[in-house]
Amino acid sequence: MWSDSLLIVFISICTAFLGEGLTWILVYRTEKYQKLKVEVERQSKKLEKRKEAHGDSLDKQHKKKIEREEERLKNNNRDLSLVKMKSMFAIGFAFTALLSMFNSIFDGRVVAKLPFYPISWIQGLSHRNLPGDDYTDCSFIFLYILCTMSIRQNIQKLLGFAPSRAASKQGGALFAAPPAQFK
Amino acid sequence: MSIKNKSMDSANKGKTVESIWKKAFVANTEWPDKEEFLDVIYWMRQAIGIVLGLFWGLLPMKGFLGLLLFVIVNAAVIYFYVNNFQNIDEEEYGGMWEITKEGFMTSFAGFLVTWIIVYTGLYNESL
Numbered sequence: 001m002w003s004d005s006l007l008i009v010f011i012s013i014c015t016a017f018l019g020e021g022l023t024w025i026l027v028y029r030t031e032k033y034q035k036l037k038v039e040v041e042r043q044s045k046k047l048e049k050r051k052e053a054h055g056d057s058l059d060k061q062h063k064k065k066i067e068r069e070e071e072r073l074k075n076n077n078r079d080l081s082l083v084k085m086k087s088m089f090a091i092g093f094a095f096t097a098l099l100s101m102f103n104s105i106f107d108g109r110v111v112a113k114l115p116f117y118p119i120s121w122i123q124g125l126s127h128r129n130l131p132g133d134d135y136t137d138c139s140f141i142f143l144y145i146l147c148t149m150s151i152r153q154n155i156q157k158l159l160g161f162a163p164s165r166a167a168s169k170q171g172g173a174l175f176a177a178p179p180a181q182f183k
Numbered sequence: 184m185s186i187k188n189k190s191m192d193s194a195n196k197g198k199t200v201e202s203i204w205k206k207a208f209v210a211n212t213e214w215p216d217k218e219e220f221l222d223v224i225y226w227m228r229q230a231i232g233i234v235l236g237l238f239w240g241l242l243p244m245k246g247f248l249g250l251l252l253f254v255i256v257n258a259a260v261i262y263f264y265v266n267n268f269q270n271i272d273e274e275e276y277g278g279m280w281e282i283t284k285e286g287f288m289t290s291f292a293g294f295l296v297t298w299i300i301v302y303t304g305l306y307n308e309s310l
Contacts, residue, residue, distance in 0.1 A: 002304040009296065112303040115245045138299060146299075149292035154229060165221060 004111040005143060011102065012147035016155045019091055026087035028161060036080045041164050043073045099144075103129075106140035114138050211270050220271070224261060225286035231257055232290035233297050240301025253294055258283055 027033050047069050050062075107129055114136045118126045123135050126142040156162040206212045207223045214220040235256060239249050265271045265282055273279045 002300070005300045005303055009300070112299050113307040115239070115243060115298060115302040116247060116249060138303075143296070143299065146292045146296050150229075150232075150289050150296060153289045154293075157225070165218060 004106070004109070008111060008140060008143050009147050009151075012144055012151050013155075015095065015098065016148065016152040019095065019152070020155055020159060020161060022091050022094075023084075023087060023161070026090065027084055030083070033080070033083050036076060036083065040073065040076050040080055043069065043076065044164070047073060102140065102144070109140065110137040111140050111143055112138040210268050214269075214271070217276060220269075221276070221282075221285055224265070224282060225289075227264065228257065228261065228286040228290040229293055231260055232292075232294035236294040236297025237301055239294075239298045240305065243302050243306055244298075249298065253291070257287070257290065257294075 047066070050066055050069070108131060110130060114126065116136075118135060122142075125145070126138055127135055128139045128141050130137050130139050153162065203219055203223060206214070206219075207227075232253075235253050238244075239253070244252070261283065262279070265273060265279075271282075273282060276282050
C-alpha cells in the first residue's frame with residue numbers, strides 16, 4: 001500500500017540531496033560564486049532601501065543613481081546565472097537520465113490514488129502512461145514532481161543555498177516592466 | 184575562513200535559531216529583521232501544510248473541497264498570526280499579499296504529498 005509512494009518520497013529526498021551536493025561541488029563552494037552572491041545581495045538590499053527612501057521623489061539625480069545601480073545589479077545577476085548555468089546543464093542531463101530510468105521502472109504502474117479529481121490539464125501528468133480511464137489513479141511522475149517541489153526547496157532553505165528574498169525580488173523586477181516612476 | 188571562525192559561526196547560528204523560535208511563539212514581538220519574520224511564516228506554512236495533509240488523509244477528505252479548505256485554512260491561520268498575534272504592520276512587508284504568498288507553493292506541494300500518501304495507504308487496499 002504505502003511502499004510505492006514512500007519509495008518515491010525517498011527517491012526525491014535522495015535526488016534533492018544529490019542535486020544540492022553536486023551544485024555545491026560545482027558552484028556553491030567556488031570563490032567566484034560566493035563573491036558574486038554576496039555582492040548581489042548587498043546591492044539588492046541597498047537598491048531596495050534607496051527605492052523606499054526616494055521612490056516617490058522626482059529628483060533626477062536620484063533617478064539616475066538608482067538606474068545606475070540597477071544596471072550594475074543586472075550585470076552581476078547575469079554573471080551569477082552564467083556561473084550557475086554550466087553545472088546546471090550537467091546536473092540537468094544527469095537528472096533526465098535518472099528520471100527516465102525511474103519512469104521505465106514505474107511504467108504503467110499506479111503508485112497512488114488521488115483523493116480529488118484532477119483538472120483536465122493536470123490529467124496528462126497525473127495519468128501519464130497509465131491504463132484505464134480512472135483519472136484518480138496517480139502516476140509516478142506526478143507524485144515525484146510534487147515531492148520534489150516541496151522537498152528540494154525546503155532542503156535548499158535548510159542548507160542556506162536558497163537565494164535571498166531581496167535578491168530574488170530585485171532579480172524578478174529586472175525582467176518585469178520598469179515601474180512607472182522610472183519611465 | 185578558519186575552522187575556529189566556522190565553529191563560532193555555527194554556534195551563533197544555533198543560538199539565533201533558538202531565539203527565533205522563542206520570538207515566534209511570543210505575542211507582539213518586535214521583528215527588526217524582516218527576513219527572520221518571513222522565515223517564521225515560511226516554516227509555519229510548511230508545518231501547516233503537512234499537518235492539514237495528515238488530517239485530510241485520515242478523515243478522509245475528498246475532492247475539490249479539500250483543496251479549497253486547505254487554501255482557506257492556510258491563509259486564515261497566517262492572517263490571524265500576523266494581524267492578531269504578532270500585530271505586524273503588513274505594509275512594511277509590501278502588503279498582506281506578499282505575506283500570503285510566502286512559501287505558499289511549497290506548502291501546497293507538501294500538503295498534496297501528505298494527503299495523497301495517507302489517503303492511498305489507508306483507504307486503497309487495491310494498491
